[in-house]
Amino acid sequence: MDKKIFELIKKEAGRQKEGIHLIPSENFASEEVMKVLGSVLTNKYAEGYPGKRYYQGNGFVDEIESLAIERGKKLLGVEHLNVQPYSGSPANSEVLMALAEVGDTICGLKLSAGGHLTHGHPKITFSGKFFRSVQYDVEPDGRIDYEKLGELVKETRPKIIFAGTTAYPYILDFKKFGEIADSVGAWLIADISHIVGLVIGGAHPSPVPYVHIVTSTTHKSLRGPRGAIIGVTKKGISFAKSFGILDLEKRIDRAVFPGMQGGPHENTIGALAVAFNEADSEEFNDYAHQIVKNAKTLADSLKEKGYKVFGTENHLMLIDVGKERGKEVAVALEKANIFVNSNMVPHDEGSPMRPSGIRIGTPAMTTRGFREKDFIKVADLIDRVCCEVNKNEANLEGNLAEIDIEVKNWMREFS
Ligand SMILES: Cc1ncc(COP(=O)(O)O)c(C=O)c1O
Known part of the structure; x- marks a missing residue:
């Protein structure tokens, strides 16, 4: 037994039990979620997607990944769901890879205003380095001014707009975001990493009717394993069709694998299926x-x-x-x-x-x-x-x- 590591885990378990934990992106996953994370699923390579794998021996893994997809689609109300992204940052990068070319203009909320690094934070991030990034701010009261955002978008005409936050304490008006994106024909991505549990539980309005793509981490308010998902909405599919893209779902899947990732973490995907089941209650x-x-x-x-x-x-x-x-x-x-x-x-x-x-x-x-x-x-x-x-x-x-x-x-x- 690796005593050093297990002693440190024991200490960390004590810290988690004895403390008051108020970091908004953290949570406590259930015993069952953790059991699946530590299961034999970690041993299996499964490059590809259910029914189309590059390795043999994936019969059970296919069933597990398919269950995760079906449960997640039902909970979020999306048409297509990719459950393979390793975490939230890769998921957003994969969407950028699927929908934009290097040098295209993208638009997101400033980090200092509660946005996320992957929404175009300039210079030091993938999204800020390879795309022309336009960033919007909040007002002194901390709220997004949607009229101002509309003007900025009309001036700069981004190809992609991110509606999503990591430190924003107000309800996001996805309907208004939708109108703004529609006014310039931009893709609209809702990154609901923080609020996904609230959306599923009915405590925050869902972005699904108004946006094209939904990304989310799975380890915050959802209480699942560390991972992420990318969902494609009905609106996204018809938007894509309007300019001749007939395979939006495939584009997203291809950007995840083989575009950015290799073998999916099937232990995480199994644990996510459990978390979705827990959230469906x-x-x-x-x-x-x-x-x-x-x-x-x-x-x-x-x-x-x-x-x-x-x-x-x-x-x-x-x-x-x-x-x-x-x-x-x-x-x-x-x-x-x-x-x-x-x-x-x-x-x-x-x-x-x-x-x-x-x-x-x-x-x-x-x-x-x-x-x-x-x-x-x-x-x-x-x-x-x-x-x-x-x-x-x-x-x-x-x-x-x-x-x-x-x-x-x-x-x-x-x-
Ligand atoms: C809105 C948002 N998007 C993306 C991420 C990135 O997730 P990860 O840390 O899993 O890469 C976070 C993480 O805090 C986030 O809050």
Whole structure:
């Protein structure tokens, strides 16, 4: 037995059990999902797609991948689903590869405004390096101004528009995004990585009627394994046909394999099938709605205490903790066993390395059983840590350690 690794895993399991986890992109996958991830499916090579593999011995794997596809299609309401992308970043790159040529114009929300790196972040990313990237911003209140976006799109005429976010605390108006993309004949990609669980559970409007392609990670609010999916909508298929592309689904599949990837991770795909099955339930719908209720309670409680909070209408919020102080506060919270990430706030006067905010989300602790009353307590704990940081007295470390013990004792009440 590799003692070193297993001891470290044991410690990480303890950290996950004893802490308050508020990073909005994290969650706790079920035992069953983890069992499939660690199963014999990891041993099998299966380049290709069900029924068309380059390796023998894929009869059972074909059935598993087909189940994942059918379950996901039903839950999301898409016409076609590729479940092979290794993660969210490859999925978005694969869509770019399928629909655009190097040098084409693409449009996405700025990273500093809550967009994702793969939506055209300039210079250092695949999407920013190989395409001409036009980026839109949020207003000082943190919201997208759809009229402004419409004007930008008319001026710059992108081939692809991304509607998707990683740190945006409001409902995305996919209908408006659809109208904007239609006005210039652009492809519209909804990257619902963060909100997929809310969409499936009915706690956020679905983009499917308004967009051409849907991408999503599967390990955030969906509570599945680390992976991603690419869906093709009815609107996408008829849009493609309108300019002579009769095989949009194949184009997407070919961009995934052999375009960007080799053998699919069938253990992940099996675990995804399980996660889809778990999400196809009343219980999951309740979970999705509880995430939003919990987030609202936490945001309201922090506002009552005088914090400048952006949001929330979904699972996350941004808290302005003072110019360039986000990292300092996130580190202090970690010492108290509360895990968040530092993040830029809208029109931040700091920088990505020295942001002025923290990003907080409720999916993970809602999975652990937290309800509104628990998030009122979380607001108190966050406030106490921020007060300690502001006082910055000699006993700061000792005071944070006291909160840490309090958190650990409290977390024993949750399985
Ligand atoms: C909106 C969005 N798209 C894509 C990704 C990338 O996913 P991954 O980290 O799995 O590559 C993320 C991850 O945070 C995300 O939030």
